[in-house]
Amino acid sequence: MSSPSPVQIREANAHLAAVHRRVAELEQRLEAAENTVREQAESLIRKDAQLRAATQEITEAKNKEIYYLHEKLCKSEDTIQRFQNMVKEKDAMIGQLQHRCQLLDNICKSRPLLDSMLFHMAEAERLGPVVGMGEPTVKTSLTDGESSCSPNRISNHKDFSLSEDDQELDEIVFGTTV
Secondary structure, eight states: OOOOOOOHHHHHHHHHHHHHHHHHHHHHHHHHHHHHHHHHHHHHHHHHHHHHHHHHHHHHHHHHHHHHHHHHHHHHHHHHHHHHHHHHHHHHHHHHHEEEHHHHHHHHHHHHHHHHHHHHHHHHHHHOOOOOSSSSSSSOOTTSSOOOOOOOOOOGGGGOOOOOOOOOHOOOOOOOOO
């Protein structure tokens, strides 16, 4: 082997220097790329930690809201149940009151008859017992002005009345027709 010529040595040195520069340049680019990747990885780790924390906060807030809404739902269901029970009780009371109202309506419709009957019963009591059923002891006449049905013999019938308004009965004159 022969020794290389100075031109070959220079070309080889130039080539080695170019390779060395290229290696240095690639190493710088590699280091820059590694730094970029490292920064991106650190950034991703930070973002991941932030997202995990945010997710945890959202999950806790969601669970709290679910608990609150569940409690509110239970209270609402209890309130609805109470109201339904109250409605049933009120419906039962309404049924009883409607029956009593019907009874009172019937009593009010019958009131004039009852007032009249009480008036007649009171008049019959005032007349007293019949004396000597077959023979009248005192001669009475329908034209005496004091017949047993005369308005002058009517006493206060309000003692036997069911109503406070007996003006109609005050105006009625009971008697016989001839």
